Amino acid sequence: MEKDTAPASTNTSVMDVLFTEKCDIEILDATKSISDFMDDKIKERHSVDSEVPFFVANLDDLFQKHIRWLRNLPRVKPFYAVKCNSTPAVIRVLRILGTGFDCASKGEIELALSLGATPDQIIYAHTTKPQSHIKYACTRGVDMMTFDSEEELLKVSACHTKAKLVLRISVDDSKSAVRLNQKFGAKLSKVEKLLERCKELDLEVMGVSFHVGSGCTDSSAYRQAIEDARHVFDTAILLGFQMRLLDIGGGFPGNEDFHIQFDEFSEVISEALDEFFPADSGVQVIAEPGRYYVESAFTLAVNVFAKKVVMDDVTEIRGADSDTVMMYYISDGVYGSINCLLNDPAHTNVAPYLHRVVDSSERRYQSIIWGPTCDSLDRVTDTYWMPEVHVGDWLLIDNMGAYSVSVSSDFNGFDKAHVYPVLSAHTWNMNVSHS
Numbered sequence: 001m002e003k004d005t006a007p008a009s010t011n012t013s014v015m016d017v018l019f020t021e022k023c024d025i026e027i028l029d030a031t032k033s034i035s036d037f038m039d040d041k042i043k044e045r046h047s048v049d050s051e052v053p054f055f056v057a058n059l060d061d062l063f064q065k066h067i068r069w070l071r072n073l074p075r076v077k078p079f080y081a082v083k084c085n086s087t088p089a090v091i092r093v094l095r096i097l098g099t100g101f102d103c104a105s106k107g108e109i110e111l112a113l114s115l116g117a118t119p120d121q122i123i124y125a126h127t128t129k130p131q132s133h134i135k136y137a138c139t140r141g142v143d144m145m146t147f148d149s150e151e152e153l154l155k156v157s158a159c160h161t162k163a164k165l166v167l168r169i170s171v172d173d174s175k176s177a178v179r180l181n182q183k184f185g186a187k188l189s190k191v192e193k194l195l196e197r198c199k200e201l202d203l204e205v206m207g208v209s210f211h212v213g214s215g216c217t218d219s220s221a222y223r224q225a226i227e228d229a230r231h232v233f234d235t236a237i238l239l240g241f242q243m244r245l246l247d248i249g250g251g252f253p254g255n256e257d258f259h260i261q262f263d264e265f266s267e268v269i270s271e272a273l274d275e276f277f278p279a280d281s282g283v284q285v286i287a288e289p290g291r292y293y294v295e296s297a298f299t300l301a302v303n304v305f306a307k308k309v310v311m312d313d314v315t316e317i318r319g320a321d322s323d324t325v326m327m328y329y330i331s332d333g334v335y336g337s338i339n340c341l342l343n344d345p346a347h348t349n350v351a352p353y354l355h356r357v358v359d360s361s362e363r364r365y366q367s368i369i370w371g372p373t374c375d376s377l378d379r380v381t382d383t384y385w386m387p388e389v390h391v392g393d394w395l396l397i398d399n400m401g402a403y404s405v406s407v408s409s410d411f412n413g414f415d416k417a418h419v420y421p422v423l424s425a426h427t428w429n430m431n432v433s434h435s
Contacts, residue, residue: 025059025089026422034058037422038301042355042394051303053332053417055400059093060427061297066097069289072266075273076285079123081250082108084290085298086406089421091115094293102250102288106133109142119143123247125209125288127152127168127184134159144245146209148186150197157201164206166247167194169232171210171225175218185210191232195239207245207283208232214251214291214346219268222248226269230276233283246277250288254295255399262292291346291402298401300337300417301355302330304393305372326367328389333371333378335411337404341380344403350380352395354387362387369395373412 028037038056045052069078079100082091086108091101092115101112104126112122119141124133127148137145138160145160147153148168156163170185186194198205208229212221226248233243248269253262277283306329330352332338340347352369364385371378389395408416 023089023092024421026420027428028422028424030425034299034422037420038299038355038396041420042301045303045394046392051305051331052415053300053302053330053337055298055300055337055405055417055419057087057089057401057419057421058297058299059089059421059423062090062093062293063097063427063430065293065297066094066099068262069292072263073269073287075279076248076269076287078289078293079121079125079247079286080293081125081288081290082112083406084402085294085404086111087419087421088115089419090294090297091117093423095121100286102290103142106130106136109133109137109140113140123166123286123288125166125247129155131155131159134163138162144206146247148184148194150194153194153197153201153203157203161203164204165198166207166209166245167191167205167232167236168209168211169228171212171221171228175213175221188228188231192235192239195236195241198241199239205236205241205243207243207247208236209247209249211249211288212251214344219265221251222265222269223272225249226272226276233277244283246283246285248285248287250290250292252287252289252292254291254293254402256296294401295347295399296401298399298404298419300332300397300400300404302332302352302395302397304328304330304389304391304395307389307391324365326365326388327370328367329370329372330380330395331372331414332417333373333380335371335373335375335378336408336414337400337417338371338380338397339407339409340400340403342377343407347399347402350397350400352381352384352386352397354389355394355396358387372414375411 034056041054077100079102080094081102083104091112095116100121100123101117102125103109103112103122109122122142124137124142124145127146134155143162143164144166145163146166146168147156168185169191170187195205210225210229212225229246236243252265273285277285308327310325310327311323334341338350365388367384367386368382369380369384371380405419410416
């Protein structure tokens with residue numbers, strides 16, 4: 001893990017906050033590593049004859065990601081996207097670090113508030129909200145929320161007259177794996193009419209938001225979107241609105257394997273902000289990172305509970321050169337924690353590896369790995385080469401923190417993976433600002 005200095009601190013330690021909240025977080029002493037912790041949990045599973053999968057959530061990784069964010073984007077306050085991974089320990093740690101929260105429903109608002117977030121630390125960032133959810137936000141003092149249509153304005157006018165509205169605009173997301181702007185965002189040609197309707201309804205508009213899509217492969221998309229937002233600001237100001245917030249959305253990579261790194265995105269964003277929203281403009285800039293914070297922090301451990309050795313009939317179908325194909329059945333799959341293979345175009349590949357030590361001389365076999373359910377769509381790998389695995393072995397999969405825990409199901413009655421959040425003693429004793 002890269003070493004770095006901690007954010008500006010007070011005299012309050014992580015321990016002071018988390019201990020009083022009685023969090024279910026394992027603290028690793030200086031002699032114990034994440035790998036040691038993983039070994040212990042697998043031994044525990046063996047001792048009770050359990051194949052239930054589990055995650056180890058390295059919360060130190062969240063701290064390092066936050067430090068990197070502060071260094072690269074000092075003007076942009078992150079509002080973590082709760083939908084990405086709603087593990088309570090993640091929410092608590094990010095709250096301690098001083099992030100806000102992007103919530104998309106009454107349930108996510110309830111969760112954030114229950115874990116210590118204050119109403120002003122939440123943006124209700126969903127442009128199509130059930131009326132009952134708007135009323136709930138109103139009763140809890142969550143005022144900042146997005147919109148992109150006249151119909152949404154009518155609901156807000158009826159349910160939350162004190163709302164501080166953020167107009168979400170449609171931007172170019174053609175270079176992203178997950179495109180959002182067909183579903184959300186007002187076209188620039190419709191902006192002036194929407195703002196005029198806000199005036200008629202006596203609603204406050206405080207800012208503009210956008211999202212370039214998840215798995216963005218072109219950093220220039222942020223520059224164009226920020227320029228588009230500037231035009232909307234100018235239109236709103238001419239209509240008499242006091243515009244003071246820019247929300248640049250999400251789309252930031254969560255691990256170092258992505259072909260465009262966070263540093264490149266942040267450089268483009270910073271330059272565009274300096275040009276269109278300079279520091280003396282009085283505009284607060286926020287973002288909605290999700291996978292950036294959690295993807296690399298979670299490792300999934302799965303048990304191999306069944307195995308088949310198959311010959312030419314399968315290899316002919318798969319076009320393999322080898323005459324032996326191994327088929328393994330593991331305790332989690334695409335209906336559980338590995339649902340990214342079905343539901344997340346920004347994460348379409350996983351690379352399981354053996355928990356045990358592998359000798360370099362061990363023969364590799366083409367391996368097909370299946371999830372535990374009775375559905376043939378539940379396939380984790382196809383043409384994947386790895387050493388022979390035995391029933392009872394455990395496989396590990398890294399970079400599994402984004403859209404895994406929060407989207408998994410118990411289809412076929414298989415247990416969901418348990419999450420074990422861990423924190424090093426060094427981080428446990430770190431002083432941080434948690435205002």
